[in-house]
Amino acid sequence: MKNEEVVNQMKAGNSNEQIMLSDYPKALTNAIMHTLSTNTDISSRLLSNELT
16 A cells, blocks of 8 residues: 555544644654665665776
């Protein structure tokens, strides 16, 4: 299931206030940090390969 589908299902039964009081903000932050880490790793590998 795509993230957008999960968010839409969550919104269907909850107000924005309820969503913000749930684990959603922490899960979003974790997803962003994971993506940042992955992108940093990929970029580092590409730059390392260009230098050799």
